[in-house]
Structures are given as structure tokens and as C-alpha cells.
Amino acid sequence: MAASASGSESASGSSVEIVHGRPVYFDCDTGIDDSMALLLLVSSDVDVVGIGTVSGNIDADQAARNTLDLLALAQQPDIPVAIGARAFLTTQYAGGVPHIHGRNGVGDIDLPRGGEPVEGDAADLLISLAYEYPGELEIIAVGPMTNLAIALQRDAELASLIRRVTIMGGAAMVPGNLSAAAEANIGHDPEAAQAVFHAPWPLTMVGLDVTLGHTIALEEQWRLTSSDSLCAQAIGRMLELYFDFHVEIFGERCAALHDPLAVAIATGEAIATLAPVVPATVDTTDGPDRGRTVCDLRGRFRDYPERPDAHCTVVLEVAKPFGPTLITRLLALP
């Protein structure tokens, strides 16, 4: 992993030279697109210093199992993985989505067994990492935001210690996928998402506005499955089921790169070409818009003038197709 100058002016005020990459805490509900995102992340030049899991695409325990198995496959078994929230802030977890991610979250393929999760839950891991890397730690969250909200509740200083939060979640100017209005990561736990949107940290939202525009195609899946890389093979195999589901959305076999795109935006491997900073909140009512991300994009005809009350960067356009980058990276893994 390449050393990075980012975070050198950390909140700790330390003048010791930083020799690690940008420290990242990754929060996920692994999940097929989470699996791609995880492998993209651990092969990037950031330093993944901890991973927490949350119920969403699959329950938090199985998400940790999948994460640990994939890390072993990627020969990165030393990254600590903590199991996080099994239920949402105000509701129980109703179970996974076997028609999208399979009964085990990874398209019902068997992965070689990896290591074991660490003691303590994901929120505690996040908090301890925030103090270990004050002012430097970045969060990338690609599942429901329950762990982040719990961590914010437990430690009032947390937000001030975090450099940036990037989430896959929300839908600003497009329909949702959990409902007509709500994207799934937000819609599963709107109260948690609202806490994340309202916390005083820089937030970047990578939502359905852009993730549905970045897909992986059939030929690319074949390249993964037939490659020498075990990681690529695993992804190629789990994509079978994910492609089945996407026929409902796109009318053809392909898959949206939701979580990988959020990782790529966070690491700088995908470039947002339109990403206004606007006021944003989450609808936590019990109405038809529950779980909707309400982004104030009324400045759209004037290049989104700066607003003092704005705190959320909403990614609305990404420079170029991101699928090829992802494929190249997956193929280069063990």
C-alpha cells in the first residue's frame, strides 16, 4: 500500500511522519456488490484498518463470515472484522433478500473458510480506530448506517475525529429500490441514516442516481469466472444470481455496481464530475417517502450556488464507465 500525505495534518497535531496509507474503516452487509467493493478496496492504495458488518443484504453474522472468507481469499487475513448491529435502530431485521444476494449473501456459492471476527462490536471498533487515527480516519459505509449511528450515540466526539464519510445509499433525483422513494441502505434504517446525515462530518452520498448507471456486463462476468484469480472466480460465480435479479430492473443480464462505485469515489479511482454540496436529510416519517434522502437540489439551473447550511456532497455524475476498472482490479487479485 502506498504511503499517502493525506491526513498528515491530523487532529492529533503529531509531527511524526505518516507511513501508512489513508486509514479507512469499511462498514458493509456483505452482499454480492459488497464483495466486489471489499475486494476493490483492499486492493487499492488505502489502508483498511478495520471492517464492521451490519444486517442488510444478509444478517450481520453471515456478513462477517462472508467478509472474512473473502479477505482470506484475497490474502489479507489480518484486517480486523467486527460483527455489528443485528437489528436496526427502531425495527427488527426481517431477513435477507435471497432472490438478490442468495441465502448466504454471496449468491449461494461456497467460499473457502477464512478467519474469525474480533471481540467487540463494529461501533466499538470504529470508535477505537477514530482515536487511533484522529482526523485521518475515513469511513466508507455500503450497508444500512446502523453501526455508524450507534457509534455516534456512544461517543459524542466521534464525528469530529473523522476525515470524511462516503456512503453508498440514497436516491436524490431518481426512484428508490426498496420503495418508490427509498433506496435500500437508507430505507432499512432511516433513523440511523438521519443520524449520519446530521452529524457534523463531511458526507459524500453515492446513490442510485449514479450507481444504476454503472453496470457489469455478461462478457465481463465470463472473464472473471474463467480467470486464474480465485477472487475473480468467486465474484464471477456469485454474479450469476445477481444477474438474474437485475433482469427485473434492466431487462437483461447485468448488474449495477452500487457498492464498488462508492468505494471508487472514496478512493479517488472514480471521479465525480457533478457533485454539489447541498443541505440533505432523511425522511423518517411513516409516510410513502420513509427512507428517502431529501437533497435540496433546487440550485440545479445555476450550478448549485454555495450555501452555508450545506453539508452533504451528492454525487450526480461520474466521469466514465467504471466497470472496466473494477474488472482489471479483480483480475489482478490472488
Next chain:
Amino acid sequence: MAASASGSESASGSSVEIVHGRPVYFDCDTGIDDSMALLLLVSSDVDVVGIGTVSGNIDADQAARNTLDLLALAQQPDIPVAIGARAFLTTQYAGGVPHIHGRNGVGDIDLPRGGEPVEGDAADLLISLAYEYPGELEIIAVGPMTNLAIALQRDAELASLIRRVTIMGGAAMVPGNLSAAAEANIGHDPEAAQAVFHAPWPLTMVGLDVTLGHTIALEEQWRLTSSDSLCAQAIGRMLELYFDFHVEIFGERCAALHDPLAVAIATGEAIATLAPVVPATVDTTDGPDRGRTVCDLRGRFRDYPERPDAHCTVVLEVAKPFGPTLITRLLALP
């Protein structure tokens, strides 16, 4: 007005030949763009059989005054105008928007005084017209939907008597204008709009998705103001103030043709090239999405497959610029 075959198979089962144009009830909160819409409508080949006013851009009484004055200017003084709801279903009317429509609703210009409103309120006028033209009457509503909701409450048969309802209102995939989520006509009286969206009549929504894409430019305003037509002159003069306001939105002097576009869609003078029929409702919570039109547009990657639970035609694209048509029509008026 040209005779039309539409409505010839009316619910009355009458075999008498229809000699009038398509009968239309127009509901408005006149308003600068309402003024343009009104003049467009009375110069079209439909038969405007009644007009109701509602508080919105201006209070219902002044809206009637403006409507009657414009009808006199257009030499159509015989169309009955009824004053409608002064307050919304669950809230009081908080006053007009002088920075948008002027203190008098028509950009603070003085119009020559026209006739007087009829007895009875707008909802009663609508109901009586529905029975006079059963199965034929069309509604075009370009203000808050309070009168329509009151009429639905008063007469359980109303919806079955109406051929089609076309509204200017809502924002399906774009931000609102009253709030980040709500368009003003819906947002002022969400409960009324919800009643209109849920009633069993065919509904066409012409919202900000398309109306903000159709504008009138400075040169066009000059043509109106300098013309021989008193109607065109009046519109040209009131557009001064409306242009001022639109600088906030577009960064230049121009104005969106919200209400005229809805009229043109209803009369067939503007053609919708993308208008899926989808389930739709209105957010009546007290959350950040209050007044939002929730249209289920999740079928967007598959040309919006037919759904048995769909009842709302949401106009998302219109064939060509509509401004020139409007200008031509206004210039041809008295």
C-alpha cells in the same frame, strides 16, 4: 370553437349529436402563468364551460377578479367564474407570493375591470357541470387542488362522471419549488392533492419535470408587450415581475410556462413523448417530503411496464419547445 367527437359515447348514453367542443372546467389561482394558461385555453378549440378559483398564487377572491378581467379582455365574458376555497383542507391560506406574482396576482398591473363571479362556490359549479356533461367533462387544474377535493367530498359520484383530470403540479424526479421536495400546488394542500390522486378518474400530472423545461424568453416578452393585442400586452407587462423572480432559478430573465404547458397537454397542443402510467400518491406527512408527489417510476429502465395498480399519467418529456406556440396564440387574441 370546433365541434369534437370526443365524449360522444358519454356516460349518459345519449345519442344526440354533440355540437359543442370538449367541455372543460378550469380551476386556477390566477397568477401570472395562470393568466397565460387561461388565455391559451379560451383560444383553443375546447369549450370552457366553467372556471373555479382557489387560493394559491393569490387569494381565491382576487384570483376570480383577475380571471374575470382577463376573460373580458379576451372578449369571452360569458364563461361562468365561481370563487372557490379560500383556505386549504387542513391549513389556513397564509397569503400570496408578491415577489413572484405581485400583490394582486397579475404582476401589479391594472387590468380593465371585467364581470362578476356567479353565485355558489367552485366545487358546486364543478359538480353541476359534471352532471350537465356526464362522462364528457374534463378538468384542468393549475392551482392547489382544494376545490376538486371538496367536490369529491360533496359528491361520491363525481369521479365517475369526469372524463379526465389534468393538473399542473408535482415533481416526480426533480426537486420541488415550495420545498426541496414539494411543488407549490401540491405542497400548499397535500391532503386535497392526495384526494385527487386517489380518486378513480384518469389523472395526468404535468409537473416540474417538464414545466421548468419550457420557458418564455425576453424577446418573446417584448413581442407581446409591443403587439396590437391587449391580451398579449397584458401578459407582456405582467411578465416583468415574473421574470425578476425567475432570475433566482435560471440566472437570467425568462419564465417557466408551468400552467400553460398543463393546458397545452390537456388540449393536445403540446404532445407528451414520455408519459408513463404509474401508481402515484401524495406525501401528507409532516416530514421533509410533505407535499411530494410519490410516483413509482422504478420501471424506467424497461419502458415502464404496464401495472394493474397504475392510475396516474406522469408527463416526463414533451416533444418540442412550447413557448413559440403560446406566443403565437397570445398575439392572435383581441
